[in-house]
Amino acid sequence: MREITIPISDETIRDLKVGEPVLLSGVMMTGRDAVHKWMNDTFIKKTRQPVGDDLEVYEAIKPILDGGVLYHCGPVVAGVETGEYKFVAAGPTTSIREEPYQADVMKHFNLKGVIGKGGMGSKTLQGCQETPAVYFHAIGGAASLIAQCVRRVIAVHKLDFGVPEAMWVIEVKDFPVVVTMDANGNSQHMVVDAQSQKVLEELLAKA
Amino acid sequence: MQDLTQQILELVRRTSTDLPADIENKLRASLAQEEPGSAAHGALETILKNVALARKNSTPICQDTGTPLFYVHYPEGTSTRKLRRMIQDAVIAATKKNYLRPNSVDAITGKNTGDNTGDEHYPTIHFEEVDEDQPLTIELMLKGGGCENVGAQYKLPNVGMHAGRDLAGVRKVVLDAVYQAQGKGCAPGVLGIAIGGDRGSSYLASKETLLSKIGDENPNPELAAMEQQITEEANQMGIGPMGFGGKTTVLDTKIKGLHRLPASYFVSVSYMCWAYRRRKMTVQGDEVRYD
Structure with missing residues (x-):
């Protein structure tokens, strides 16, 4: 199985193909609904002014995301009261909710990958080609197992978004994923969708 | 009536961390149907490994511990008001122990309450009265988003x-x-x-x-x-x-x-x-x- 260390080069990304299992190691960051909206509104579309620590957080996350990986995950974290954070359960969340933002976020921060589950749509697939980047699929619900790959929590930003929605900067070792959307325009999700649609049509034509 | 908060907390722990046998057996049977080496086979293998690990470590099977849906059958004469309080307290305690993720956010502002409390519908509790000689039963389902x-x-x-x-x-x-x-x-x-x-x-x-x-x-x-x-x-x-x-x-x-x-x-x-x-x-x- 291919082992990849973050940050990832464009060359490595373009070489990854749909269906390929990968073990990821290095520093990555979690981000889901609130984070994508915050990034989009404040720094990409700029429909709202930065307030509070927005600019400070933006400067802190830029180097992590440049050549890096964003993980769609709302973890269960121990030690929130003491600040001695430990990931307890940390599987992927459904990615398609970020479809309106993902391609822009990839390009803006020069992301090389996002990790999630369920796959994403055509706008993100095009974003993968242009950036370049890939979509890594983790196993949905495998939360205790994936939490064991998280070696340490380095920082947390925007904890006021709530534990699941905050940006957790984590170091991972051998995080198991499968490439399901590559930087060459291929999507396993589109293939399965088309095949299952064909079967559905046959089934609906019966009786 | 007796305080059941600790017993309900144990119900939450078991629900979040210990997948019932009928489901695990079905997943295992499904694994045998899939082609070895396929992505489907790999996914089911990972799922089963995770189920065993969550049980062993008493950690959530999935980080999305979902909407807690309680179905309570109570004998005639039991106070549903007291039962509701015990269930809420057990949910707060389960969140502190990381059996549940803080999952309840204000619909409009998105602010997380931090302890899985919310309005009168969170957690969701369904009450049904049974005859007074029947036992009290509490069923819990955790359904992810x-x-x-x-x-x-x-x-x-x-x-x-x-x-x-x-x-x-x-x-x-x-x-x-x-x-x-x-x-x-x-x-x-x-x-x-x-x-x-x-x-x-x-x-x-x-x-x-x-x-x-x-x-x-x-x-x-x-x-x-x-x-x-x-x-x-x-x-x-x-x-x-x-x-x-x-x-x-x-x-x-x-x-x-x-x-x-x-x-x-x-x-x-x-x-x-x-x-x-x-x-x-x-x-x-x-x-x-x-x-």
């Missing part, structure tokens, strides 16, 4: 799918719901289906069907046959675990009929992910049993 989001409600007839107001029509829209869900509800899933009712009662009943075990036989033979047919046909679609492609898309189907208005024919589909977390506690005198 990913699978809740792929649930669907149809109104028959549906012209586009040529689905009429009969079981043949029900079959068509349910298969459509499985196709629409793809892997997004964490396939392989279980389908809870209610036919009839109003929009609200129909969705509620579709969830309640999920309280029964995998393989429990439907007492209505016509519905039992339809359940089997839908499961088989859904699996022909080849969506597979996580939507990777494969033979296992749906583990089981459960159907219930509700009386309806002559004018309305709703079909409600609640999709339950593979992390099908449900447990039951029975209180008889001082004794508490967990299933």
